Amino acid sequence: MEFDSWLDRMFHMNNKEDHGEIVSLCWSIWQARNNIVWNQKKSDVNFAVYSTREYLAEWKSAQVFSTKTLYQDIENGDGATSWVKPEKDKVKGASKLFDGVIRPEHAEAIALKEALSWVKEKGWRRVVINSDCLAVIQAIRSNVILSSPFGQVITECRMMLRDLNIKLFFVKRSANMAAHYERVVFFSGSSF
Template identity: 50%
Template sequence: MDGQQWDRDILVDLFNYRDQQCISNTPFGGNDEEDKLYWREDITGEYTCLPIRTNLYAKRVPVPLICPMCNMEDETVNHVLVNCTFANQCWERRCLYYRASNISSFDLWLMSILDRTSKDGHGEIVTMCGSIWQARNQLVWNNKKSEVNSVVFSTKQYLAEWKMAQGSSTKALYRDVIPGDGASSWVKPKENTVKVSVDAVLFTELSKYGIGLLARDDSGQVIQGRSEVYDGSVRPEIAEAIAVKEALSWIQVRGWKEVVVETDYLMVVQAIRSKVNMKSPFGSIILEYRRMIMGLNIELFFVK
């Protein structure tokens, strides 16, 4: 990039015409942050993995390879969560066992057992994996040996409590809402205020996405609208975050002083309001929005 735009000469030298267009249409933040590595499958960009002994050893961490639960085979993900004698007993106790000896990876095993299980059982399978791993950690770090019955019971209890929490209250889902959030129909803003409605759409088959902005005054009259279509395949939350950020740029160009911005994507609103910094592309857009809105009289709300 050259300053705030792509260096056209370099693009022409290195890429064909199609790639030049794709790169030129790729939005980027106008800040001086260094590039970062991120995990694309998580919205925060963070990546975590189990510190399995074979993985640690491969990273030259001097640890014993033998499984601490059975002391019979090297500790791999497949072994400790499925094929270890302790894991075997846990799975068999819940009648969920499906042998993984002929499957090369834990991912393949998990997909296989999920395919053979009803949707109601998926949560128990994932929770059981977590309980087995916790039992392993109790032995390694606290020298405490867990019983199969306690692992199975803790799995059932945790899952039941989680389901109860999800079903009994929507406050956890909407924990960052404030007065003014959740409107199901358009409401006029206060006097001398502009309200901007924001939305985004994905054109997956065309590898494109678009944004739509509509500004109305305090009487409900449309002042101006704007729509854009960009090349590229992005996740829904990124398209929505770009739409909100573009709305802010649009507001600044128009010179509107008192503005309310509304979007129906709660995740974007929560991310902007939080103080968490994420190193993912989504997080970079959110950070740029926070910087742009400083000193401006703009309110952001979630609408249904």
């Protein structure tokens, strides 16, 4: 069966709401094919399906809230290019590793949520958390409600941030290398 015949058949067999997922999945398959042909990289099927659904959910959300933007004004302290020692009596947050196949910004949001839970559990005040994932920082600072798994984690982070005295900053990846090192040291059994 030729692709165009198959696609036509899929459109007729499924309702209109599923058409976007069908097209997005075709796009993911095409990208996976190009990765094999041009970059000699194999793609995970589960990741292709997950990322398709995540992308489509974010796209649909963007269509509903097309007049709103995730971008918020940059705050004082954003964009550091080197590690900055926390102020006296403040702690910089850490995160932990999870198994699974998800998009990087979703993983960063989950790590942030875990760090917030950790801070809350410890009862710490005056905490600074740096993230090199601008999408997460912007999503948290935004008022846009994202109807996706990523958006659910962002909503949970927003709710926790309301109850905690935490400063959240975007830093460039080069400035966050110390944080990556701290995670390795912390999770190998030591603490920082």
